[in-house]
Amino acid sequence: MASSSSSYASDSQYRPRWKYHVFLSFRGVDTRRTFTGHLYEGLKNRGIFTFQDDKRLENGDSIPKELLKAIEESQVALVIFSKNYATSRWCLNELVKIMECKEENGQIVIPVFYDVYPSDVRKQTESFAAAFAEHEKKYKDDVEAMQKVKGWRTALSAAADLKGCNVHGRIESDCIGELVDDVSSKLCKTSSSYLQDIVGIDIHLEKVKSLLEMETSDVRILGIWGMGGVGKTTLARAVFDTLSPQFQGASFLADVKETNINEMHSLQNTLLSELLREEKKYVTNKEEGKRLMAHRIRFMKVLVVLDDINHHDHWEYLAGNLRWFGPGSRIIATTRNKQIIGKNNVVYEVTTLPEHDAIQLFNRYAFKDEAPDEHIKKLALEVVSHAKGLPLALRLWGIWLHNQDTTMWREAVDMIKRESSPDVVKNLKISFEGLQDKEKTIFLDIACFFRGMGKDETIEILESYDLGARIRLNSLIEKSLVFISTYDRIQMHDLIQDMGRYVVKMQKDFGKCSRIWNDEDFKDMMMDNMGTMAVEAIWFAWFKKLSFSKEAMKNMQSLRILRLQNYSLTSQSDSEDGSIEYLPNNLCWFVWRYYPWKLLPENFNPRRLVHLNLPSSSLHYIYGRKQRYHSIFRYFLFLIVLEL
Numbered sequence: 194m195a196s197s198s199s200s201y202a203s204d205s206q207y208r209p210r211w212k213y214h215v216f217l218s219f220r221g222v223d224t225r226r227t228f229t230g231h232l233y234e235g236l237k238n239r240g241i242f243t244f245q246d247d248k249r250l251e252n253g254d255s256i257p258k259e260l261l262k263a264i265e266e267s268q269v270a271l272v273i274f275s276k277n278y279a280t281s282r283w284c285l286n287e288l289v290k291i292m293e294c295k296e297e298n299g300q301i302v303i304p305v306f307y308d309v310y311p312s313d314v315r316k317q318t319e320s321f322a323a324a325f326a327e328h329e330k331k332y333k334d335d336v337e338a339m340q341k342v343k344g345w346r347t348a349l350s351a352a353a354d355l356k357g358c359n360v361h362g363r364i365e366s367d368c369i370g371e372l373v374d375d376v377s378s379k380l381c382k383t384s385s386s387y388l389q390d391i392v393g394i395d396i397h398l399e400k401v402k403s404l405l406e407m408e409t410s411d412v413r414i415l416g417i418w419g420m421g422g423v424g425k426t427t428l429a430r431a432v433f434d435t436l437s438p439q440f441q442g443a444s445f446l447a448d449v450k451e452t453n454i455n456e457m458h459s460l461q462n463t464l465l466s467e468l469l470r471e472e473k474k475y476v477t478n479k480e481e482g483k484r485l486m487a488h489r490i491r492f493m494k495v496l497v498v499l500d501d502i503n504h505h506d507h508w509e510y511l512a513g514n515l516r517w518f519g520p521g522s523r524i525i526a527t528t529r530n531k532q533i534i535g536k537n538n539v540v541y542e543v544t545t546l547p548e549h550d551a552i553q554l555f556n557r558y559a560f561k562d563e564a565p566d567e568h569i570k571k572l573a574l575e576v577v578s579h580a581k582g583l584p585l586a587l588r589l590w591g592i593w594l595h596n597q598d599t600t601m602w603r604e605a606v607d608m609i610k611r612e613s614s615p616d617v618v619k620n621l622k623i624s625f626e627g628l629q630d631k632e633k634t635i636f637l638d639i640a641c642f643f644r645g646m647g648k649d650e651t652i653e654i655l656e657s658y659d660l661g662a663r664i665r666l667n668s669l670i671e672k673s674l675v676f677i678s679t680y681d682r683i684q685m686h687d688l689i690q691d692m693g694r695y696v697v698k699m700q701k702d703f704g705k706c707s708r709i710w711n712d713e714d715f716k717d718m719m720m721d722n723m724g725t726m727a728v729e730a731i732w733f734a735w736f737k738k739l740s741f742s743k744e745a746m747k748n749m750q751s752l753r754i755l756r757l758q759n760y761s762l763t764s765q766s767d768s769e770d771g772s773i774e775y776l777p778n779n780l781c782w783f784v785w786r787y788y789p790w791k792l793l794p795e796n797f798n799p800r801r802l803v804h805l806n807l808p809s810s811s812l813h814y815i816y817g818r819k820q821r822y823h824s825i826f827r828y829f830l831f832l833i834v835l836e837l
Contacts, residue, residue, distance in 0.1 A: 214380055214438060215243040216267035218287050223275035228307055228365055232271070235373045237470060240443040240496070241380070264290050269301040269376055272352055274314050279324035285345040292348045301379055304357035305372065315353035317346060380438040392546070392554045392584075394431055401432050404539050405523050407439065412515040416534030417527045419543035420673040420686060421621045422585025425527040426500050428543060432525060433498050440522070442468035443496040446511070450503040450623075457510040458482045464511060468495050479510045487517045494521040502528050503627055508535075529624050531671035545582030545686070552577050554584060558591025572602045579610055581687045586617050613695040621692040624674055632665050634729070636674055638754075639683055640693025641708045642732040648681045657781040657803045658753045700727065708732070712739065719745050726751050734758035734786075743774040752777040753801070756784040788812055 215236055219229045229245075236243045244263045264270065270291045278284050294300040306314065313319045325346070332338035358375075360368045404415055417425045430445065437443035444467035452460050461482030465475045468490055476482040495518055499511055512524045526534060534540055546554065555577050559565075565573065576594070580586040594605055628636060635655055643651045655662030666683075669675040678684040685693075697708050705727040709715050712733055719742040728749045735758055755776070773790055776783075776797045783802060788810030 211268040212266035213244040213263065213268070214241045215269045215271055215376060216264050216291070217243060217245045217271050217273070218284065218291060219273040220275050220278045220281055220284055223277050224273055224307060228360065228369075229273055231365065232273075232369050232372060235369045236376065238441050239373050239377055240437050240440045241373070241376060260287070261290055265294055265298065267300065269303065269379060270294070271303050271305060271372070271376070273305045273307050274309055274353075275307045276309055276320040277324075278309075279317070279321045279345075279349070280327070282328075285348070288352060289344055289348045292351055302352060302355055303372070303375065303379075304352050304355050305368075306357065306359045306361060308361060310361060311353050311357075311359065315350050317349060321349070377438040380435075391427060391431065392550050392557075394428070397428055397543070398431055398435065401428065401541055402436070404541055405432075405436075405525075407436070407523075410520045412518050412520070412522045412524070414512070414515070414524045414526070414534075414538040416531070416538055416540040417525060417543060418531045418534065418540050418673065419529070420545075420583075420689065421529055421624055422583050422617065423543050423545060424584050425543050427584075429498050429500055429525055429527045433496065436523075437496050440496040441493045441519070442470070442490070444468050445498045445500065447500045449499050449507050449511070450501050454504060454506050455479075457506065460511060461486060464497065465489060468493065468497075483510055483513060487514065491517055491519060493519040495519065496522070497524050499524070499526040502526050502533055503530055505533055508533065529673045530627070531673070532668065546584060546587070547582065548577070551580060551582045551587055555580070555587040555591045558588055559594045561595065566599075568599060569602055572606050575606050576609060579687070583617075583686065583688055585620055586614065586688060589614065589616050613691045617688055618692050618695050621689060622696070624672060625692065625696060628669075628672070629665075631659055631661065632668055632672075635659065635662060635665050636669055637693050637697060637708060638730060639669075639675060639685065640690045641697060641710045642730065642754075642756075643683055644685055644690060646683055648677055648683055651683045654754070654782050654804070658801070715739070725749070728752055730754035732756045741773060746773075746775045746777065749777050751779055753779055753781045754783075755780055756782070758786040783807075785810065 217229060217233060219225065224230075233243055233245050244267055246260060246263075264287070272288060272291065291300070291302060295302050304311070304314070309320065313321050317325050325342070328342050328345070329339070332342060358368055358372055401415065401417070405413060417429055419425050426447075433443065433445050444464050446460055446464060449460065457479040458476050458481070461479065462473075462475050465482075465486065466472050476485055497512060497518075499507060502508070508526075512518075512526075518524070528534060531540060545551075552574070555573060559573060559576075573594075576590050577587065580590065590609060594602060597605060625633065625636065638655070639651070643654070652663055652666065655666065659665065666675065670677065674689055675683060675685050694710075697706065700706050701714070705725065706714070706718075707727050707729045709718065709728065709731045710733050715731060715733070716739070718728075719740055725748055729751050730753060732754060733756075739757070773794055776794050776799070778798050779801060780799045781801050782804045783799070784804070784806040786808050788807040791811055791813040793812070
C-alpha cells in the first residue's frame with residue numbers, strides 16, 4: 194500500500210513561525226479612520242490575520258517590546274506612507290525594525306503611498322523634508338540621536354525602492370482590493386517554505402490543491418482519508434495554512450471526534466466565531482446551529498477543515514448542506530472512515546511512506562544533526578523496516594531511541610520487533626473501537642488468521658458465520674483497516690495486525706481469550722482446562738504433538754472455527770470407538786489435515802456446519818450410526834473433502 198510519493202511526520206512537526214499574516218505600520222492621525230481602517234477590514238474579511246495597534250501613542254522615541262515582537266512575528270508588513278508619517282519617531286523606528294526583519298527573517302514588505310509620491314519618501318522631499326528638518330534641529334547636538342536619524346533616512350529610501358501600491362489619484366476601494374489580493378497571493382506562495390521540514394509535503398499539497406480546483410466558484414468538498422498515524426491531519430493543516438488567506442473566513446476544527454454528538458453546538462459556535470470573527474456564544478443546541486449557519490455564512494467564501502470526523506452527524510451539523518456556504522468555499526474533512534465522506538465527494542488517500550522517506554523521517558528524530566556509526570545505522574534500518582512506512586511509529590520510535598547507546602539500541606530494537614508499542618497501539622486502536630460488534634469480529638479474525646488469504650476464500654469462511662460478511666469486509670476497507678492487495682488477497686498494515694492481536698492478547702490476560710493462533714497457547718488451555726465460552730476460533734498449523742482435554746473442549750461452546758494441521762497427535766483420553774471425545778456443536782468451519790481418528794465424536798451434532806475439510810485423514814465414517822448420519826443432512830449442507 195506504500196505510495197511512490199511521500200507522506201509526513203506528525204502534527205507537532207509542523208509549526209509555522211509567523212504569528213500574524215500582516216503587520217500594519219501607519220500614522221494614526223492621517224489614515225486610521227479612512228484608508229488604513231478600510232484596509233484592515235478588507236484583510237480581516239479575506240481571513241488574513243492582521244496586527245493593528247490601536248493603542249499607539251506615536252509620540253515616544255521607543256517602541257514597546259510587545260510591538261517589536263509583533264513585527265518579528267508578522268509574515269508581511271504593510272507600510273502606509275502618508276504626509277505626516279515621517280513626523281512620528283514611533284513610525285520611523287517601526288520602519289527601521291521592519292526593514293531589519295526583512296533582511297534577517299525574510300519578511301515581505303509592501304509600501305503603500307497614500308497621498309504622497311514614492312520619490313518623496315525615497316529622497317525625503319516635500320512633507321518628508323520638513324519632518325526631517327525638525328528631527329535634525331532637535332538632535333543636532335546629540336551624536337547618537339543623529340545616527341538614528343540617518344538610519345531613518347536609510348530605511349525610508351530602502352522601503353520606497355520596493356514594489357508597492359501608489360494610491361495617489363486612484364479610487365481607494367480599488368487599491369484596497371488590489372492590496373488584499375496581492376497579500377493573499379504572497380502568503381500562499383511563501384507558506385510552502387515553512388513546510389520544508391515535513392517529509393515530502395510539497396507533492397501532496399500540489400495534489401490536494403489540484404483536487405480542490407481553486408479556480409472554480411462552486412462549493413467543493415474534499416475528503417482526506419487514510420489509516421491512523423499516516424499524516425492526514427498534518428496534510429490538512431498544511432493545506433489550511435497555505436490556502437486560508439484566499440478566503441473571507443477560515444476555520445480548522447481539530448479532533449472533531451472528541452466532541453460528543455450531543456455537544457455539537459459547541460463546535461458550531463467555534464466554527465461561527467472563527468468564520469465571522471466574533472467571539473460569542475451563538476447557539477445552545479445543534480438544530481439551532483444548523484439554521485444559523487445556513488443564514489450567516491451563505492454569502493461568504495470560506496475554508497473549513499473538519500479534522501478527524503468519525504460520525505455522519507459531523508457532516509450533518511457542521512457542513513450539512515453546500516448551500517450554507519458562499520461561492521468558492523471549500524470544505525475539507527480528514528477521516529479514517531471513507532464511508533462518511535460520501536460517494537459524490539472527492540477523496541484523497543494518504544498512504545504510508547516509501548522507504549527512502551521513511552528513513553529520512555526516522556533519522557530526523559533519532560539522530561537529529563548527528564551522524565550515527567555503521568552499527569547503529571543497521572539497527573535503524575531494522576526499525577524503519579518494522580514501521581512499514583507509518584509516520585506515527587517512525588516518529589515515536591525515533592524520539593525513544595534518540596541519544597541511546599549501542600547496547601540500549603539493540604535491546605530497544607528487539608523490544609520494538611517483539612512487543613506492540615503502547616503509543617502506536619493506542620492511536621490505531623481508535624479505529625477498532627469505532628467498529629460495530631460484527632465488524633470487530635471479522636477484523637480480529639483477519640488480524641489473527643486470514644491476512645494474506647484470497648478474498649473469495651476469506652469471504653467464504655466469513656459467510657459461514659456472518660451472512661453480511663461481504664458488506665462488513667467492505668466497511669473495514671473503507672475504514673482504513675484492511676485492503677485488497679495484488680492477486681486479490683486480504684491484507685493489512687503490519688502494525689494494524691499487531692494492534693488486532695494485541696486486543697486478543699489483552700482478552701487472554703482477563704481470562705477471555707477469543708482466538709488462538711499458536712500451539713503453545715492451545716496447550717496451555719488444554720492442560721489447565723481453561724477453555725471458555727469466549728473462545729471463538731482456533732487456527733494454527735504444523736505442530737508435532739497436541740493433546741485434547743474433554744473438559745476444556747466442552748467449555749468452548751462458542752467455537753465456530755477449528756482449523757488444525759499436524760503430523761501426529763495424542764489425546765488425553767481416547768474414546769473406545771476411536772474418535773476425539775468432544776467437539777462443540779457451534780462449529781461452522783472445520784478443517785483438520787491429518788485428522789487422526791476413524792470417527793467424529795458420537796455426540797457431535799453441528800447444525801451450523803457449512804464446511805468440513807479433513808484431507809489426508811484417518812476418518813472412515815462420518816458417524817458410527819447410520820441413522821444419525823442421515824439425520825444430520827436434513828439440517829445442513831457441508832463440503833466433505835477426504836483425501837484418503
